[in-house]
Amino acid sequence: MHAQAPTRRITRIGLLLVLLVALPVCAKDRIGEQDKDPAFEKALLSKSPAKLLELAGRYENGRGVTQNTRKAVQLYCKAAAKGATRAAVQLGQIYAFGRGIYRDQDLAAAWFYQAAGKRDSTAINLLKVLKVDGKPKRETDCLLDPPVPPASAAARFASRPHPAKGKVAELVRQLAPGYQLDPELVLALIEAESNFNPRALSPKNAQGLMQLIPATAERFGVQDAWDPEQNLRGGMAYLRWLLARFKGDVQLALAGYNAGEGAVERHGGIPPYAETRAYVTRIIARIN
Numbered sequence: 664m665h666a667q668a669p670t671r672r673i674t675r676i677g678l679l680l681v682l683l684v685a686l687p688v689c690a691k692d693r694i695g696e697q698d699k700d701p702a703f704e705k706a707l708l709s710k711s712p713a714k715l716l717e718l719a720g721r722y723e724n725g726r727g728v729t730q731n732t733r734k735a736v737q738l739y740c741k742a743a744a745k746g747a748t749r750a751a752v753q754l755g756q757i758y759a760f761g762r763g764i765y766r767d768q769d770l771a772a773a774w775f776y777q778a779a780g781k782r783d784s785t786a787i788n789l790l791k792v793l794k795v796d797g798k799p800k801r802e803t804d805c806l807l808d809p810p811v812p813p814a815s816a817a818a819r820f821a822s823r824p825h826p827a828k829g830k831v832a833e834l835v836r837q838l839a840p841g842y843q844l845d846p847e848l849v850l851a852l853i854e855a856e857s858n859f860n861p862r863a864l865s866p867k868n869a870q871g872l873m874q875l876i877p878a879t880a881e882r883f884g885v886q887d888a889w890d891p892e893q894n895l896r897g898g899m900a901y902l903r904w905l906l907a908r909f910k911g912d913v914q915l916a917l918a919g920y921n922a923g924e925g926a927v928e929r930h931g932g933i934p935p936y937a938e939t940r941a942y943v944t945r946i947i948a949r950i951n
Contacts, residue, residue, distance in 0.1 A: 740805035821847035821950035873898025
């Protein structure tokens with residue numbers, strides 16, 4: 664009896680090690696399975712505009728499926744390509760009001776203009792709301808992310824590296840190139856916004872590393888602003904969008920990040936706000 668006890672212990676330990684080694688693989692497999700959406704993949708194969716519209720509405724509003732605006736856009740886009748006027752109207756509304764995706768009024772106007780050409784009354788009225796007179800500036804498109812600015816817009820903007828180190832700095836340097844952003848610029852912005860505190864909360868309810876207000880987070884598809892990576896992705900998507908809007912002008916993009924792009928456009932440049940001007944000066948001085 665006593666002679667067999669060590670063998671049992673070894674066997675149990677061995678079994679435990681096997682389970683521990685196998686657990687990450689199994690967990691990864693389960694996560695992979697959860698990430699797949701066979702219903703959506705099947706929906707994309709549909710050739711019926713009416714069916715595509717119905718499924719897109721379900722994803723847009725979370726009826727019977729997990730709400731996902733990006734999937735809704737893909738389905739509406741396919742329905743619109745098949746001549747579904749209501750799909751064009753829905754796409755216009757998504758882009759016009761930033762419903763779970765970034766806001767782009769020029770793109771919204773393009774979709775409303777297409778639907779208005781088929782005498783859709785909703786689209787005609789919404790073109791008036793957007794004050795669009797004549798042909799829109801853009802062609803219709805099904806963008807899921809903001810337009811990418813010219814590659815030179817923020818490339819090598821910093822003349823010296825930001826001294827930040829650690830996990831956040833590593834993640835920024837990993838993600839920023841995908842947004843065509845200078846990582847040193849992003850790090851300087853984060854320092855000014857939150858001083859690298861992922862739990863930072865402002866009196867205006869700006870949250871996390873890049874201080875996203877809820878409306879901006881929703882606009883750029885951030886579901887959890889307290890998740891560091893989601894926060895960084897949302898903030899960088901917004902900064903990239905601002906660079907595109909202001910034709911690569913870094914100072915105007917920073918001013919827009921602080922005060923909103925509307926304020927920059929109203930004042931024809933950096934707004935005369937002491938906070939905004941100090942903000943822009945501080946960030947640029949940090950890396951130049």
